[in-house]
Amino acid sequence: xxxxxxxxxxxxxxxxxxxxxxxxxxxxxxxxxxxxxxxxxxxxxxxxxxxxxxxxxxxxxxxxxxxxxxxxxxxxxxxxxxxxxxxxxxxxxxxxxxxxxxxxxxxxxxxxxxxxxxxxxxxxxxxxxxxxxxxxxxxxxxxxxxxxxxxxxxxxxxxxxxxxxxxxxxxxxxxxxxxxxxxxxxxxxxxxxxxxxxxxxxxxxxxxxxxxxxxxxxxxxxxxxxxxxxxxxxxxxxxxxx
Numbered sequence: 001x002x003x004x005x006x007x008x009x010x011x012x013x014x015x016x017x018x019x020x021x022x023x024x025x026x027x028x029x030x031x032x033x034x035x036x037x038x039x040x041x042x043x044x045x046x047x048x049x050x051x052x053x054x055x056x057x058x059x060x061x062x063x064x065x066x067x068x069x070x071x072x073x074x075x076x077x078x079x080x081x082x083x084x085x086x087x088x089x090x091x092x093x094x095x096x097x098x099x100x101x102x103x104x105x106x107x108x109x110x111x112x113x114x115x116x117x118x119x120x121x122x123x124x125x126x127x128x129x130x131x132x133x134x135x136x137x138x139x140x141x142x143x144x145x146x147x148x149x150x151x152x153x154x155x156x157x158x159x160x161x162x163x164x165x166x167x168x169x170x171x172x173x174x175x176x177x178x179x180x181x182x183x184x185x186x187x188x189x190x191x192x193x194x195x196x197x198x199x200x201x202x203x204x205x206x207x208x209x210x211x212x213x214x215x216x217x218x219x220x221x222x223x224x225x226x227x228x229x230x231x232x233x234x235x236x237x238x239x240x241x242x
Contacts (some may be wrong), residue, residue, distance in 0.1 A: 137180025
């Protein structure tokens, strides 16, 4: 990343650590409902009815549909853990609901794709690649954030920048993990166009929006310590790649 000579306007107030529990509760409930919504689309006819309105012929999702529902449950659980246990910044209702809407919409596109794109009776190579990316991405995001939380929870580390664990491989490796599991979920659906769009969009968004936002905040808070971290760890999202 280049130096941050231009001021970055944060979408959230990272200096505010207190947050009312109700927005977090709303987030958790909405995310917990999502796997059930995906099962309705895939296995209970709602997705078939929706696509038929556009003249599209559908097929049974088969085993990849079950995998997608499991993925929806897995990412929902991860995000609930993040919201109620890991995340420290203030969350309001609009942010909580907006994040849930985005995740449910992207999951729903994958679910609808699973009843349109083959194969329907078995898992193919595309699904196995997708499952691998999803697993690696979700674990990378979760483990990196838990490692950072453990560091920050130690009073001896108050005010210090965390540069260890998985964050020693890429400065925003949690975002890289999110990009991977989103792409993996799309691949599992059989829709490689949606997978390519998901991967490209998240790389673009994090590189141009999310990372400059956080980097601007960290540069002001940690000063030379952050500049050294940028020099020592040149990759932003994916180790040795990006």
